[in-house]
Amino acid sequence: MNPIDISTSGLGKVKSTRPCPSNMKSMERELHCPVCTEMVKQPIILPCQHSVCLLCAAEVLIQRGYPPPDLPPEPNSPAASPNTRSPRGARRPPPKTTDRLDRVLRPGFGTYPGRRRKDMSPAPMLFPCPSCHKEVELGERGLTDCLRNLTLERIVERYRHTVSLGSVAIMCGFCKAPQSLEATKGCADCRSNFCNECFKLYHPWGTLRSQHEHILPTNNFRPKSLSL
Template sequence: MTAEMRRSSGAFSVPIKNIERELICPICKELFTHPLILPCQHSVCHKCVKELLMLNHDDSFDAGSESSVSGSPRSRVPSPSMERLDRLVRSGSISSPGWRRGSVTPRVTTIPCPGCQHDIDLGERGISMLFRNFTLENIVERYRQAARAAVAIMCNICKPPNQQEATKSCMDCKASYCNECFKLHHPWGTPKAQHEYVGPTMNFRPKVLMCPEHEMEKVNMYCEVCRRPVCHLCKLGGSHANHKVTSMSSAYKILKEKLAKSIHYLISKEDQVRTQITELDRLINQTEENGQLAERQANEHFERLFETLQERKTEMLISIEQSRNRRIDQLKGQVQNIQFSLFI
């Protein structure tokens, strides 16, 4: 670990330890994930609220089954999350009056608050009536960033005691590398050279499609208004709460049919486009031939014109020369006559 990392670790260690217990969900005992605010102002993870509702609903089903079909040999196998919640209920961590396994008429939309031990009636809307605790969610995210920054990420290829700090992380290999190891395992000219790499990180994205707004949630719905995939949290209290959504399978079929129709339309227009391209090529060739013919004809006309002008020039010069000579001869004859008359 570098000196900068050690200073960062020392600067954040005390605040992190002091605030960590405030950022843990009282049910799953882990950092809050998409916390929801209960009417009693306590916060619980979204998944934990769903599990509480499912557990309460299962309790109602079990109570009804025991009263109607007593002594049935069939038993339901609970999930690990249900077993954890069941243990919490039995231990008294989330117990409250009116919420008992043996209750004959349990309220399905009522959950116990693990903080104040009061029953919370969610009404007909269920979880959709609860609001996201964005402030707490931002604090948890900053806590995670501070915790990641306080720990150096080491190269997964180097071995101690010469292990180096990572400078890159390959998202395809899901491993971190120092400069030398990255050059060795991702040489140029190989398929691995095309892998996507980022700065050192421990958060390798999964191969499944995840919600860009809620990074830990998978997309399972398609918003018909925004024309994009969304997760259940986006529909629950996000920007797509009042939008019309459909399942991913239905959206896939509809979009596939539209794409198939578009491709069929393009294929049907292919012959027409090819014919138009052929006609344009013919017009281009014809235009070139016509241009070359006009150029040759213009050159021939100007050459004949130059020849005619040259002939006219020669004739005119000869005529001027003859006229000048006759005039000079006449003038010379007059001079001689005058001189002859003077001597007589």
């Protein structure tokens, strides 16, 4: 009894479920700053619970007309403390080219109202969050009151380290979630990765698929060379 209908569900299913590249890209996008679209650096948590790079947040505020905010020291400096709130520092970011901020500072978010009458309290400092598209009130101390997202910072560090070592696990594309197993082999003909059990299931003995070329798990399947 043949457990797989090769003529119908075979290669079609294999081609439609290539797992790892998209999963890794999706994970990487979660680690990107919504302002600069790069890996977050010194991320801070806004009152709306979204995170952005500290310098990106400073640039956005400067572009809106707010004075340059006081920023904490760099993480590697002696004054930086990883277990406390971000302290005030002496460094101020210079204004930069802001092409990348256009999508954040678009019409609808408004601008800083400027100096108000002396008998009125100062207007609250507002930040246009690019993730939820809301005007987030930062308070009188601005970015100083925002906590560092230390958890996200550590995740980014570990992700960079893992990618640099080339040891990102390649998962089987046919195990049913959430119990996906790590792939033990790839199939050059199916162009997909399998654990041992799934490879046996989709390459039953005595069928054409059992003659497929199996290789090490990979995210970059190369076209098979044609023999003349």
